[in-house]
Amino acid sequence: MQATAIRPQHSTPAIIFKRSAAPASRSGAIGLTQHFAKGDELFAEGDEADFFYKVVSGSIRSYKLLSDGRRQIDAFHLPGDIFGLEADSDHRFTAEAVEATTVIAFRRSRLVELTASDPAFGEQVMTSMMRSLERAQDHMLLLGRKTAQEKLASFLLEMADRLSQEDGHVVLPMQRADIADHLGLTIETVSRTLTQLARDHLIGLRSGSRDVDLCDIKGLRHLQGC
Amino acid sequence: MQATAIRPQHSTPAIIFKRSAAPASRSGAIGLTQHFAKGDELFAEGDEADFFYKVVSGSIRSYKLLSDGRRQIDAFHLPGDIFGLEADSDHRFTAEAVEATTVIAFRRSRLVELTASDPAFGEQVMTSMMRSLERAQDHMLLLGRKTAQEKLASFLLEMADRLSQEDGHVVLPMQRADIADHLGLTIETVSRTLTQLARDHLIGLRSGSRDVDLCDIKGLRHLQGC
DNA sequence: CGTATTTTTGACTATTTTCAAGGGATGTGG
DNA sequence: CCACATCCCTTGAAAATAGTCAAAAATACG
Numbered sequence: 001m002q003a004t005a006i007r008p009q010h011s012t013p014a015i016i017f018k019r020s021a022a023p024a025s026r027s028g029a030i031g032l033t034q035h036f037a038k039g040d041e042l043f044a045e046g047d048e049a050d051f052f053y054k055v056v057s058g059s060i061r062s063y064k065l066l067s068d069g070r071r072q073i074d075a076f077h078l079p080g081d082i083f084g085l086e087a088d089s090d091h092r093f094t095a096e097a098v099e100a101t102t103v104i105a106f107r108r109s110r111l112v113e114l115t116a117s118d119p120a121f122g123e124q125v126m127t128s129m130m131r132s133l134e135r136a137q138d139h140m141l142l143l144g145r146k147t148a149q150e151k152l153a154s155f156l157l158e159m160a161d162r163l164s165q166e167d168g169h170v171v172l173p174m175q176r177a178d179i180a181d182h183l184g185l186t187i188e189t190v191s192r193t194l195t196q197l198a199r200d201h202l203i204g205l206r207s208g209s210r211d212v213d214l215c216d217i218k219g220l221r222h223l224q225g226c
Numbered sequence: 227m228q229a230t231a232i233r234p235q236h237s238t239p240a241i242i243f244k245r246s247a248a249p250a251s252r253s254g255a256i257g258l259t260q261h262f263a264k265g266d267e268l269f270a271e272g273d274e275a276d277f278f279y280k281v282v283s284g285s286i287r288s289y290k291l292l293s294d295g296r297r298q299i300d301a302f303h304l305p306g307d308i309f310g311l312e313a314d315s316d317h318r319f320t321a322e323a324v325e326a327t328t329v330i331a332f333r334r335s336r337l338v339e340l341t342a343s344d345p346a347f348g349e350q351v352m353t354s355m356m357r358s359l360e361r362a363q364d365h366m367l368l369l370g371r372k373t374a375q376e377k378l379a380s381f382l383l384e385m386a387d388r389l390s391q392e393d394g395h396v397v398l399p400m401q402r403a404d405i406a407d408h409l410g411l412t413i414e415t416v417s418r419t420l421t422q423l424a425r426d427h428l429i430g431l432r433s434g435s436r437d438v439d440l441c442d443i444k445g446l447r448h449l450q451g452c
Numbered sequence: 453c454g455t456a457t458t459t460t461t462g463a464c465t466a467t468t469t470t471c472a473a474g475g476g477a478t479g480t481g482g
Numbered sequence: 483c484c485a486c487a488t489c490c491c492t493t494g495a496a497a498a499t500a501g502t503c504a505a506a507a508a509t510a511c512g
Binding site: 066 | 290291292293294296297298300313318319353356357358359360362363364365366367369370371372407408409410451452
């Protein structure tokens with residue numbers, strides 16, 4: 001098996017190249033279910049990446065900081081998403097719970113074993129990683145070339161899609177500061193832009209301001225830019 | 227916030243097909259060596275992703291467009307890099323030669339076969355993909371949170387590092403418009419910022435303006451932000 | 453309820469973009 | 483090898499989008 005030829009700290013290749021291997025029919029050693037309260041840190045940038053995670057419920061933000069504290073949230077991880085699987089031995093992001101969140105933690109050293117016993121799991125990991133990459137790529141376009149309006153329109157549509165709540169309605173789990181640091185804006189600009197979108201009847205802001213009606217999805221799509 | 231306009235390119239690239247007798251790795255991996263002239267398109271967003279590529283010499287830019295022509299170059303692919311391997315059946319980017327470039331094209335359908343016969347090649351593919359992801363993640367921080375100065379400082383240091391030419395000196399293969407669309411700036415801002423860096427004695431601009439001396443690497447590192 | 457946190461709004465500032473024009477380099481054909 | 487054309491880069495001035503600073507309003511929380 002080619003997996004043996006791969007450096008131990010780079011266990012991920014096994015996913016691609018072994019995912020259709022015959023199941024080893026081992027059960028038992030699955031992941032560890034963990035609960036986190038709002039704001040709890042799962043791991044920090046530079047920590048040993050011994051575990052990777054799958055979101056069961058809630059949401060996770062993962063981010064990097066500049067030396068002076070500016071923050072870039074690269075992704076929000078929502079139920080079903082897998083995150084924290086790194087190429088190297090260390091985590092390259094900090095991960096925190098946006099709200100009360102339940103995850104399953106998997107030991108990275110067991111990845112090969114897990115995927116062997118459950119090819120579907122391996123497939124899931126791979127798919128999730130590919131989705132992460134695609135989202136990262138789309139997000140570069142957003143960060144580099146979209147206006148504040150376009151950023152917010154894209155963000156709301158993506159969240160509505162991924163959280164797949166009642167059609168045309170999203171309850172955002174994160175606060176304005178998180179949205180701002182994800183979209184490369186300030187909280188003031190996020191707030192002002194949302195107010196403007198509401199004034200233009202593209203969205204409706206309900207009580208608590210996390211509750212958003214996407215009144216005019218077609219209009220929002222048009223605003224996205226792509 | 228206007229990206230440089232892209233003119234559609236319909237000229238069939240002058241590709242010289244040639245079996246690569248000497249594979250890049252010490253493997254039996256066979257690919258097709260192809261040559262592209264400056265500006266030639268390897269594939270477009272939406273094309274079937276039948277092949278993926280490894281850069282032998284030269285450089286490739288891969289980008290996405292917004293509907294009004296704004297462009298975001300997500301990455302420059304330099305000698306040794308592997309690119310164009312997609313999760314789905316279609317390419318999600320357009321790839322063009324920045325300069326005269328030689329690549330080896332591999333049929334995606336033969337990836338499994340190739341890696342089976344040559345584990346080292348599989349590892350190479352995987353490592354290159356992971357590097358791409360890491361660069362994408364770092365680039366999100368740059369696009370979302372860095373100033374023009376910090377963007378240019380980071381860019382020059384990265385290029386100097388990856389092109390690994392004579393220490394403290396880079397010959398950039400791409401023009402200002404490419405740099406601008408990679409960093410989420412305009413060509414004017416790129417030009418002005420480079421001029422300013424030169425005035426501050428952090429860099430020196432030689433003839434042709436693609437030739438950059440990194441006079442003060444420590445200063446540039448400090449300017450990076452992270 | 454009262455306090456802390458988050459969000460909104462306002463006035464002002466600034467970095468970056470836009471618009472415009474000039475200068476330099478590069479390449480082609482005569 | 484020169485002349486011309488094109489593309490690329492630089493620079494300036496004005497405009498605009500988004501950021502900063504400040505404070506009030508709304509919401510969440512104990």
